[in-house]
Amino acid sequence: MSDVADRVKKIVVEHLGVEEDKVTETASFIDDLGADSLDTVELVMAFEEEFGIEIPDDAAETIQTFGDAVKFITEAA
Amino acid sequence: MFDLTGKNALVTGASGGIGGAIAKALHAAGATVALSGTRVEPLEALAAELGERAHVLPCNLSDAEAVDALPKQAVEAMGGVDILVNNAGITRDQLFMRLSDQDWDDVINVNLTSTMRLCRGVMRPMMKARWGRIINIGSIVGATGNPGQVNYAASKAGMVGLTKSIAYEVASRGITANCIAPGFIGTAMTDKLTDDQKSGTLAQIPAGRMGAPDEIAAAVLYLASNEAGYTTGATLHVNGGMAML
Numbered sequence: 001m002s003d004v005a006d007r008v009k010k011i012v013v014e015h016l017g018v019e020e021d022k023v024t025e026t027a028s029f030i031d032d033l034g035a036d037s038l039d040t041v042e043l044v045m046a047f048e049e050e051f052g053i054e055i056p057d058d059a060a061e062t063i064q065t066f067g068d069a070v071k072f073i074t075e076a077a
Numbered sequence: 078m079f080d081l082t083g084k085n086a087l088v089t090g091a092s093g094g095i096g097g098a099i100a101k102a103l104h105a106a107g108a109t110v111a112l113s114g115t116r117v118e119p120l121e122a123l124a125a126e127l128g129e130r131a132h133v134l135p136c137n138l139s140d141a142e143a144v145d146a147l148p149k150q151a152v153e154a155m156g157g158v159d160i161l162v163n164n165a166g167i168t169r170d171q172l173f174m175r176l177s178d179q180d181w182d183d184v185i186n187v188n189l190t191s192t193m194r195l196c197r198g199v200m201r202p203m204m205k206a207r208w209g210r211i212i213n214i215g216s217i218v219g220a221t222g223n224p225g226q227v228n229y230a231a232s233k234a235g236m237v238g239l240t241k242s243i244a245y246e247v248a249s250r251g252i253t254a255n256c257i258a259p260g261f262i263g264t265a266m267t268d269k270l271t272d273d274q275k276s277g278t279l280a281q282i283p284a285g286r287m288g289a290p291d292e293i294a295a296a297v298l299y300l301a302s303n304e305a306g307y308t309t310g311a312t313l314h315v316n317g318g319m320a321m322l
Contacts, residue, residue, distance in 0.1 A: 038246065042204060 004051075004077065005070045011046045012066060015039065025067040033066075043069070051077050079302040082107035085155035086301065087148065089138065089195065090165030092119040094264030095214065098290035099162055102298045104130060108160065111151045138165050138191040139183065148198030158199045159206065160301045163192040164214040166232075168266065170225045181228045188232035189239070196243055196254070209252035210301045213240050214293070217260045217316050233258070237312055244310035253309035255300045260316025263287040284317030 009023050016033050029035040029043065044060045047053070047069060053076045055063070063069050086103045090096035092114035100110045100123060109130040112120045117135050124131040132154040136147045151158045166188045169180035196211055203209025218226050219233030237256050244254040261267060261278050267287065270278070279285065296315050299305055314322050 038250070045201060045204070 002070070002074070004074050007050055008047065008066065008069050008073060011050060012043065012069075015043055015046060023066050025065070027066045028064055029066070030064070047073060053077055078304065079106050079298050081160070081298075081301060084108045084159040084301070085111070085151070085157045086160035086162065087111045087113065087134075087151040087155075087158050087195070087199070088162045088164060089113045089136070089147075089191075090214075091123060092116045093164070093266070095259065095262060095290045095293050096162075096164040097123055098294040099164055099214075099297045100131075101127065102291070102294035103160065103162075103301060106298055106302075108301075109155050111154055111158075113147060113151075114165065138187045141190075141194065144191045144194045145198060148195060148202075151199075152202060157202055157206065159203070159208060160210040160212070161195060161199045162212045162214065162297055162301075163195055163236075165191070166214070166216075166229075166266075168226065168229050170229065172225055173227045176227055184228035184232050185235075188229070189235045192236055193239055196239070200247070200252075203252045204247065204250050207251040209247070209250075210305075211240070211243060211252070211254040212297050212300045213254070213256045214297075215256045215258045215312065217258050217314065217320055220258060220312070220314070220322050221320050240312075241310045248309050251306070253300070253306065255305075255309060256312040257293060257296045257300070258312050258314045258316070258322075259288065259293050260314070260319040261287050262290060262293060264290060282317045282319045284319075286317065288315060288317055 012023050013020050016035055018033050027033055029040050044055050048055055051073050063072055086108045088096055088100045091100045091112035100112055104110045104127050111132045111134050113134045113136045114120050115137055120133045124133045134150050136143050138144055169184050213236045215236045216233040218230040222230050240254045240256045296313050
């Protein structure tokens with residue numbers, strides 16, 4: 001697993017308080033990992049800080065799963 | 078009780094009577110305060126009076142860019158914003174039939190839109206800190222209406238809906254949002270009233286007197302405290318019984 005994926009997973013595990021093995025490629029933050037809409041905003045904020053990037057609101061809306069997040073950040077960073 | 082040591086508070090309208098009293102009360106409880114307002118001189122004088130833990134951040138609340146910049150300036154000056162007090166307000170009183178678009182827009186922009194912008198600006202640091210206090214100073218007329226104050230009353234009623242909605246969204250993150258609705262308080266704003274208007278108003282106040290800015294500041298101090306953590310989405314009426322809501 002890439003370095004980006006590791007760091008994203010760490011943030012998701014810490015923020016949502018879920019088991020690491022639940023955070024799979026296709027795991028949806030809201031449907032599978034118990035996030036509410038505010039959690040997703042906070043996750044995006046945390047990603048922005050961790051990777052020093054800006055994630056615009058319209059892009060943030062497309063980040064629904066762990067895989068989406070890793071893909072977006074890999075391309076943006 | 079009500080120890081704010083280590084907390085950072087941004088107060089708008091701190092050059093006015095109520096805002097100055099609010100800043101003093103928060104500062105006396107141990108908070109670091111950022112004093113905002115349009116008139117620099119009274120802000121500097123207040124900061125000098127407070128001594129340490131006081132910063133002056135002038136801001137014209139009718140300038141959207143300046144308003145968006147203010148929370149960032151406050152974070153730079155103090156290291157964070159834990160408590161936001163939206164106290165600044167203007168009036169442009171006029172009978173409704175004569176109310177101009179300009180007077181409507183000015184009051185809505187300064188009183189309501191700038192409140193929204195500042196709340197939005199402090200949300201990120203408060204979310205991260207899992208602690209925050211938003212205290213919006215409304216007015217009794219936001220609940221009761223008042224002839225000649227269609228614009229002002231609408232702006233203050235708007236604050237209540239804004240505050241409640243924010244309170245809903247962020248309650249689970251340790252952030253509270255509340256309004257205080259002052260009644261008739263002795264300040265420069267009420268000094269403009271004629272003696273006839275004053276005596277007419279006093280007759281409607283069961284307490285039989287105008288309120289003091291300190292009595293609003295005390296309500297702010299409570300809502301800013303740790304002890305008020307379960308109070309959110311509320312409007313605290315401080316009006317000597319003028320309207321029991």
